[in-house]
Amino acid sequence: MAKAATATMQAGDSEPTSLGAALADAATAAVIALLLAMPILAYRSVEQAVSLGMEARWGAIAIGVAAVFAGRLAINLLGPRLSGPVGELFAALKSAIVRVFHAIGGWRTVLGMLLMLAMAASGAGKLSTPRWFDLLLIVPLAIGVWRRSPAWLFLGLALFFPFAPGASRYWIENFGILVLIYVMLGWGLNVVVGLAGLLDLGYVAFYAVGAYSYALLAQTFGLSFWICLPLAGILAALWGVLLGFPVLRLRGDYLAIVTLAFGEIIRVVLINWQSLTGGPNGISGIPRPTLFGLEFKADGGFADYFGLEHTSLHRIIFLYYIILVLALVTNWVTVRLRRLPVGRAWEAMREDEIACRSLGINITNTKLTAFSIGAMFGGFAGAFFATKQGFISPESFTFWESAIILAIVVLGGMGSQVGVAVAALVMIGGTELFRELEIYRMLVFGVAMVAVMVWRPRGVVSGRVPTIALKETRRIGGDLVKEGHG
Amino acid sequence: MTRPLLSLRGVETFYGKVQALRGVDLDVRAGEIATIIGANGAGKTTLMMTICGTPRARHGQIEFDGQDITRLATHRIMHLRIAHSPEGRRIFPRMTVLENLQMGALLNPERDQTFDSDLKRAFELFPILERRQGQRGGTLSGGEQQMLAIARALMGRPKLLLLDEPSLGLAPLIVRQIFEVIRELNAREGLTVFLVEQNAYHALRLAHRGYVMVNGKITLSGTGAELLAREEIRAAYLEGGRH
Numbered sequence: 001m002a003k004a005a006t007a008t009m010q011a012g013d014s015e016p017t018s019l020g021a022a023l024a025d026a027a028t029a030a031v032i033a034l035l036l037a038m039p040i041l042a043y044r045s046v047e048q049a050v051s052l053g054m055e056a057r058w059g060a061i062a063i064g065v066a067a068v069f070a071g072r073l074a075i076n077l078l079g080p081r082l083s084g085p086v087g088e089l090f091a092a093l094k095s096a097i098v099r100v101f102h103a104i105g106g107w108r109t110v111l112g113m114l115l116m117l118a119m120a121a122s123g124a125g126k127l128s129t130p131r132w133f134d135l136l137l138i139v140p141l142a143i144g145v146w147r148r149s150p151a152w153l154f155l156g157l158a159l160f161f162p163f164a165p166g167a168s169r170y171w172i173e174n175f176g177i178l179v180l181i182y183v184m185l186g187w188g189l190n191v192v193v194g195l196a197g198l199l200d201l202g203y204v205a206f207y208a209v210g211a212y213s214y215a216l217l218a219q220t221f222g223l224s225f226w227i228c229l230p231l232a233g234i235l236a237a238l239w240g241v242l243l244g245f246p247v248l249r250l251r252g253d254y255l256a257i258v259t260l261a262f263g264e265i266i267r268v269v270l271i272n273w274q275s276l277t278g279g280p281n282g283i284s285g286i287p288r289p290t291l292f293g294l295e296f297k298a299d300g301g302f303a304d305y306f307g308l309e310h311t312s313l314h315r316i317i318f319l320y321y322i323i324l325v326l327a328l329v330t331n332w333v334t335v336r337l338r339r340l341p342v343g344r345a346w347e348a349m350r351e352d353e354i355a356c357r358s359l360g361i362n363i364t365n366t367k368l369t370a371f372s373i374g375a376m377f378g379g380f381a382g383a384f385f386a387t388k389q390g391f392i393s394p395e396s397f398t399f400w401e402s403a404i405i406l407a408i409v410v411l412g413g414m415g416s417q418v419g420v421a422v423a424a425l426v427m428i429g430g431t432e433l434f435r436e437l438e439i440y441r442m443l444v445f446g447v448a449m450v451a452v453m454v455w456r457p458r459g460v461v462s463g464r465v466p467t468i469a470l471k472e473t474r475r476i477g478g479d480l481v482k483e484g485h486g
Numbered sequence: 487m488t489r490p491l492l493s494l495r496g497v498e499t500f501y502g503k504v505q506a507l508r509g510v511d512l513d514v515r516a517g518e519i520a521t522i523i524g525a526n527g528a529g530k531t532t533l534m535m536t537i538c539g540t541p542r543a544r545h546g547q548i549e550f551d552g553q554d555i556t557r558l559a560t561h562r563i564m565h566l567r568i569a570h571s572p573e574g575r576r577i578f579p580r581m582t583v584l585e586n587l588q589m590g591a592l593l594n595p596e597r598d599q600t601f602d603s604d605l606k607r608a609f610e611l612f613p614i615l616e617r618r619q620g621q622r623g624g625t626l627s628g629g630e631q632q633m634l635a636i637a638r639a640l641m642g643r644p645k646l647l648l649l650d651e652p653s654l655g656l657a658p659l660i661v662r663q664i665f666e667v668i669r670e671l672n673a674r675e676g677l678t679v680f681l682v683e684q685n686a687y688h689a690l691r692l693a694h695r696g697y698v699m700v701n702g703k704i705t706l707s708g709t710g711a712e713l714l715a716r717e718e719i720r721a722a723y724l725e726g727g728r729h
Contacts, residue, residue, distance in 0.1 A: 344588065344589060344592075345592075347578070347580075347581065348578055348581070348589050350580075351578035351579060351580055351581060352576050352578055354572055354576055355576035355578065357538070357561070357564075358564065358569075358570035358571070358572050358576070359564065359569075359570075359589055359590060359592055359593060359638070359639075360560075360564030360565045360592060360593045360642070361561060361589075361592065362559075362561040363561070464580055466582045466585055466620070468582075468584055469582070469584060469620060470584065470619065
């Protein structure tokens, strides 16, 4: 392994390497892969008539080792400059690719938008919607072209998604809504981790508080979703403050451990407080949201009121737009807060706590606002999750959820709104896309994470847009500067 | 005699059981540059931090502008318009120069009206910062970072500027430049400065009043020129320090 690590280091340098060295390095990697693959891949247990048997899989090992060899060789050849004619050939090839990419780069927004326009023109999805629904896509795209901002492209896609060709109930529910929930959770946690720099491993606690708040308020007092939603957010924010107080003096690893414990405590309380939460059985029959009092049911509901044919798709699309609006509100509030003194104080605290103190920033308030606002968004998302599922149990709020949300924030680029959205799309949407691969999708997931960490160690979008500039706003690369330590 | 702007009486600070300050008395008068010199570990930075309230003085009294600040929360102390440029500069590395300056202005309640003119003044004092304004703080050189740290502290329009080792790790030319700006600020605007330095020669030449700290105690005080002339000071702090 040590040898592979050294090889990786060397691959990072721009020193020219010879073809022979590249081959030798690839061979070393292949040998390591072979050693590693032996215990993992070589045998597979198969069910036989009476007992379990073993099946040798030398073919799988051969494929794996060959893949590692080829991959390593490709990295060696494409990574550093290679000496000799082969190297020149590769260098020319590489610069040509880079040039083409840059040529497209300036136009990629426009190109993407043209593509989407074509998609919009190609017809509606499962619902037969009027043509003006295409405006949901076309208007944001037009604004995007005008303002030269790819974020609008995402907005247009998100708005149009339920009506896009091929968008079935399955896709809207298991892809669209799910991705948006995680986008929202990612943006919420981004306030705490990305902006304020407080490593929170128990974010799922606030998600759970939101979900149970809504479920219990709705069932006990018969309150509607729209009244409970802000209440759930406020309750989650209160829990955020409650967590914030004991951890005010902690940072880094210590903070992570306490927040991790907090997340687990909430889950264990939910399991054991049977009389209130129903324990492991959870809460079922959680009321669904209404559209200004209109329910989504067969008779006398939304469809009847508008003279449409009833379909369960209406409710799903409604849910989709609720979470989209919630996510957009989260984004809007965060972007606004960043420009206010409190948001700037968050970022300053992430950079250097001592400097913050010496500039008269109240660290206590700054930490508590970060925790409570992040928690509030988690609470909103939780309330939505409860109403969408109709059933919640402590099983939905395990540490695994916290880890996924944190991974989204870290991989997306801490503090970057667009990056977090992209990471949520790739990680949650990606695992849904690869559902057919069954258990191997976790492998794809792992490979994707490793790839991001190797090529974009500071996240997909690592730059940070300054909140103030006298002349022009420009993005500043994250690779040039070391992190702040405080 | 007028009341001093900042006065410390019998201040003792502990880190756990270790006593860092052993009864410090000193005064900083409005409009003067006061400096405290001393060897490594004498307690100079601790003194600075104690004025700011972290760590807190266990005994004694600190008074600023006629108000007892000994037990005040750190951010409240700073909001009395004390600006602190901490040891090791501590600028915000991922924020731009402009954003760093903006953070400094948080101390000033009238910042919305005065920000533009304060920014102009900061750029006049340190022209290099204007050219670097869109750059991240972390990409600046050490000298530029120190200038940014001082400019950031000034953005809050302080009554008292606490400067902790501005010459740390900088080239002599840059040190001279920075000390010149401090002198100018004091002479032109009457800014009160309390300076902690290892570079005794520069500090004492600049200061109206100097204190020498040894092992958490003030052992000598006097005008800058007086201290510079004293044989024991020259022997202890200025051997080869004339640069």
